[in-house]
Amino acid sequence: MFLRNLYRTSVKLNIRNYSHNNLLKSPPKILITGGLGQLGVECAKYLRKKYGRDNVILSDIIKPTQDIVNDGPYIFVDILDFKGLQKIVVDHRVDWLIHFSALLSAIGEQNVSLAVRVNIEGVHNVIELAKQYNLRIFVPSTIGAFGPDSPRNPTPNITIQRPRTIYGVSKVHAELMGEYYYHKFGLDFRCLRFPGVISSDPPGGGTTDYAIAIFHEVLRKGHYECYLKPDTRLPMMHVKDALRALSEYLAVPNENLTRRVYNVTAMDFTPEELTDKMAAYLPELKITYRPDSRQDIADSWPQVFDDSEARRDWNWKPQVDLDELVKLMIKEVKEKIIANGS
Numbered sequence: 001m002f003l004r005n006l007y008r009t010s011v012k013l014n015i016r017n018y019s020h021n022n023l024l025k026s027p028p029k030i031l032i033t034g035g036l037g038q039l040g041v042e043c044a045k046y047l048r049k050k051y052g053r054d055n056v057i058l059s060d061i062i063k064p065t066q067d068i069v070n071d072g073p074y075i076f077v078d079i080l081d082f083k084g085l086q087k088i089v090v091d092h093r094v095d096w097l098i099h100f101s102a103l104l105s106a107i108g109e110q111n112v113s114l115a116v117r118v119n120i121e122g123v124h125n126v127i128e129l130a131k132q133y134n135l136r137i138f139v140p141s142t143i144g145a146f147g148p149d150s151p152r153n154p155t156p157n158i159t160i161q162r163p164r165t166i167y168g169v170s171k172v173h174a175e176l177m178g179e180y181y182y183h184k185f186g187l188d189f190r191c192l193r194f195p196g197v198i199s200s201d202p203p204g205g206g207t208t209d210y211a212i213a214i215f216h217e218v219l220r221k222g223h224y225e226c227y228l229k230p231d232t233r234l235p236m237m238h239v240k241d242a243l244r245a246l247s248e249y250l251a252v253p254n255e256n257l258t259r260r261v262y263n264v265t266a267m268d269f270t271p272e273e274l275t276d277k278m279a280a281y282l283p284e285l286k287i288t289y290r291p292d293s294r295q296d297i298a299d300s301w302p303q304v305f306d307d308s309e310a311r312r313d314w315n316w317k318p319q320v321d322l323d324e325l326v327k328l329m330i331k332e333v334k335e336k337i338i339a340n341g342s
């Protein structure tokens, strides 16, 4: 009896939300979890311009700055609190969920049990939530979802994965859970595998962070000690392209998609190649190299990422190349340093 009622409610919910999501006349109401990290804050700014300030709700477990509070709705919610998440979705009539809560690759290796909880249990919660309320759900994956057995140059959309970090393992799990829920329940799961995303905001503890830290350190002190070897090639993307990819992909009609998980990228470079480009603006810069445990992670990741399937299916095309990225980062990091007074 209970099961029959549950089934009826779920069918009713699905029918109501199916038509709701497919005939949306007003902008979607979007919830971003883990929203105070490197991507979330910028993502909220980007989507608020497109869908309206109050239609994008940021959430996280950290105390927001006054600027964040002034910019639009912010709600505390722990990704491990399923009921808390349910309440937000119901109270705010959420349509789309963007799930950013995670421990990144380097920090995840330092706290594996927390990474398992946040990255794996957190994904279980949001996927189940999205199924229950028929939300369109975006979960980012990463170049870190590949491992030493994967072809590295280039790394195609479908290939051997078998990552060696808990971060990578949790991302493969997220990709497979999302695809399973899509096939089994028709969940509108969408996932992009991002390369290292570069912005002037502080990164969350990843392996690609050097490509952000180098700008901050060189502009402040003239010197940077890099934890990767000079010839370590990794795929990268400026945050402008990452958010445009996310926003464009979320808006693509389901019938145009041949996959739920797509590689996207914009460029690839080594620390040495990045430094050479920076030297054109900052000829005095000094870079030294002292590889640490992040080198092993980088050595297991793609060097060149093949995003031809995203280009084919929904016309993905990056706009920011390495020259433009260096120009943008020098300008943006300088502005941040001046604004923060240090």
Ligand SMILES: NC(=O)c1ccc[n+]([C@@H]2O[C@H](COP(=O)([O-])OP(=O)(O)OC[C@H]3O[C@@H](n4cnc5c(N)ncnc54)[C@H](O)[C@@H]3O)[C@@H](O)[C@H]2O)c1
Binding pocket: 033, 034, 035, 036, 037, 038, 039, 040, 059, 060, 061, 062, 077, 078, 079, 080, 099, 100, 101, 102, 103, 104, 118, 140, 141, 142, 143, 193, 194, 195, 196, 197, 198, 202, 203, 204, 205, 206, 208
């Ligand atoms: N930044 C990149 O280069 C990059 C590349 C590929 C994929 N991604 C993915 O994009 C997403 C966002 O990345 P980011 O760089 O903004 O990460 P980040 O580390 O800067 O932000 C993650 C956020 O998750 C929050 N969080 C941690 N535990 C939580 C919990 N229990 N409940 C709720 N929130 C919690 C943190 O407070 C933080 O604000 C992640 O899933 C990451 O794997 C990022």
Ligand SMILES: C[C@@H](O)[C@H](N)C(=O)O
Binding pocket: 104, 105, 106, 141, 142, 143, 144, 167, 194, 195, 196, 197, 205, 206, 207, 208, 209
């Ligand atoms: C690549 C990405 O997933 C993240 N910046 C990390 O290095 O962990």
